[in-house]
Amino acid sequence: MNGPLSTLKILDFSTLLPGPFASLLLADMGAEVLRVESPSRMDLVRVLPPHDGGVSASHAYLNRNKRGMALDLKQAAAVAVVKQLVSEYDIVLEQFRPGVMDKLGVGYAALSAINPRLIYVSITGYGQTGPYKDRAGHDINYLALSGIASYTGRRDSGPLPLGIQAADIAGGSLHGVIGLLAAVIQRQATGLGQQVDISMTDCAFGLHGLAGAGYLAAGVEPELENQALNGGSFYDYYRSRDGRWFAVGSLEPAFMQLLCAAIERPELASRGLSQRPEDQQALKAQIQLEFEKRDFADWRERFAALDACVEPMLSLAEAVEHPQLQARGLVTQVPRGDHPPQAQIACPIKFSAGLPAPRHIGAALGAHTEEVLRELGYAAEQIAQLRADKVVA
Structure with missing residues (x-):
């Protein structure tokens, strides 16, 4: 070959x-x-x-x-x-x-x-x-x-x-x-x-991609935590009770509903659609409160069964052992x-x-x-x- x-x-x-x-x-x-x-x-x-x-x-x-x-x-x-x-x-x-x-x-x-x-x-x-x-x-x-x-x-x-x-x-x-x-x-x-x-x-x-297009065509300057994908929305990392982290990318409404059901706060799902920065920050605070109620292993088991765009943040050693990467x-x-x-x-x-x-x-x-x-x-x-x-x- x-x-x-x-x-x-x-x-x-x-x-x-x-x-x-x-x-x-x-x-x-x-x-x-x-x-x-x-x-x-x-x-x-x-x-x-x-x-x-x-x-x-x-x-x-x-x-x-x-x-x-x-x-x-x-x-x-x-x-x-x-x-x-x-x-x-x-x-x-x-x-x-x-x-x-x-x-x-x-x-x-x-x-x-x-x-x-x-x-x-x-x-x-x-x-x-x-x-x-x-x-x-x-x-x-x-x-x-x-x-x-x-x-x-x-x-x-x-x-x-x-x-x-x-x-x-x-x-x-x-x-x-x-x-x-x-x-x-x-x-x-x-x-x-x-x-x-x-x-x-x-x-x-x-590599600016979306943010570059937004600035050059519409004059929207990207800044720290003011974009949907850089921490300005609920699309972010959340800490579990034992100090581990989860990546939440549940942008689409169907994924957001699964996320909110999993953290036992279904009423939060509709708030993910708001474009107001203060609403997004408030939503992030509520999601963080729920993540802090369970340990990493508990959340990992719960989200493993859901196609919600929520994944554990793995160390390199853990990533090497992940079944998807091994496959x-x-x-x-x-x-x-x-x-x-x-x-x-x-x-x-x-x-x-x-x-x-x-x-x-x-x-x-x-x-x-x-x-x-x-x-x-x-x-x-x-x-x-x-x-x-x-x-x-």
């Missing part, structure tokens, strides 16, 4: 999270990904705790199914290797600040001159243009500047750091994959590649050489034709350097010289 993307060959120059998560999805779906790293500037994910058998669990996951090559791109001989590779690996994924790859001699202009079919995906914080293009940033900064953080949190405590890196993954990784695949489809029609410019701030801004096969066992397989999150995209089984966890630095050089036609003595010159590792 090869996977739906088995015809794609990708050179991945990215580090940390956004690019590697994008290429993980591509590799899981069958693409051949060759990760090119610096032999002297470590990807910090390699040392990110926790570790399993001396290997960072995050690195082992983000880089599974990828081959790894170590090249010092500051040396001309390494640039020559990349220029050979792009005749075959005709998709590049990179995550440097704008201009860095150009200075190294492996930017889009230089490589597309060798292979006009080259698709070159650049993931950055702020994009290839604009006054912030050279500015440093992290996920929290992109969410702040895009406006998302301004209405994510509580009025009494302000914005909050999210549990996941939404701008990095939903912004950078997923939009990077979308842009890459769209360019592949266009190349099939035209025979030509192109550069795909992915700004994590732009893509986070694109969907969201945990997979990944080979790691002579050691027992490592449990990892599986590719969440399902295909009727299936996907290839995971091949290996993230590789050691330069694990496949010699193998790749031999495929390019380098002789043993040439490879030895490159190692001696510290061009490769």
Whole structure:
């Protein structure tokens, strides 16, 4: 089984999270990904705790199914290797600040001159243009500047750091994959590649969805707890007597009736239709009072039998054991050489034709350097010289 993307060959120059998560999805779906790293500037994910058998669990996951090559791109001989590779690996994924790859001699202009079919995906914080293009940033900064953080949190405590890196993954990784695949489809029609410019701030801004449409078309500014879906209505989390939480999403009248019947307050159902903020806050207070009368286990058993859009808030450990996630096969066992397989999150995209089984966890630095050089036609003595010159590792 090869996977739906088995015809794609990708050179991945990215580090940390956004690019590697994008290429993980591509590799899981069958693409051949060759990760090119610096032999002297470590990807910090390699040392990110926790570790399993001396290997960072995050690195082992983000880089599974990828081959790894170590090249010092500051040396001309390494640039020559990349220029050979792009005749075959005709998709590049990179995550440097704008201009860095150009200075190294492996930017889009230089490589597309060798292979006009080259698709070159650049993931950055702020994009290839604009006054912030050279500015440093992290996920929290992109969410702040895009406006998302301004209405994510509580009025009494302000914005909050999210549990996941939404701008990095939903912004950078997923939009990077979308842009890459769209360019592949266009190349099939035209025979030509192109550069795909992915700004994590732009893509986070694109995630505003309903709130963005409401502001731009109707002038309604989203703020903390003033939207139906950000805590401004009864659509919210409620604490049980023993301090656990439930997510209540019973927006439709039929679901609201089931919710109110379950908490033994059927008269509250009609109040869910009110658009007045004060009515919604009063309704939330009444629902919270009822949830505080029973423990988590009691509520969980009661709502398990109802299709009311009410679910328990699970820890990650509990989510792993949930029968729905288990039925969907969201945990997979990944080979790691002579050691027992490592449990990892599986590719969440399902295909009727299936996907290839995971091949290996993230590789050691330069694990496949010699193998790749031999495929390019380098002789043993040439490879030895490159190692001696510290061009490769």
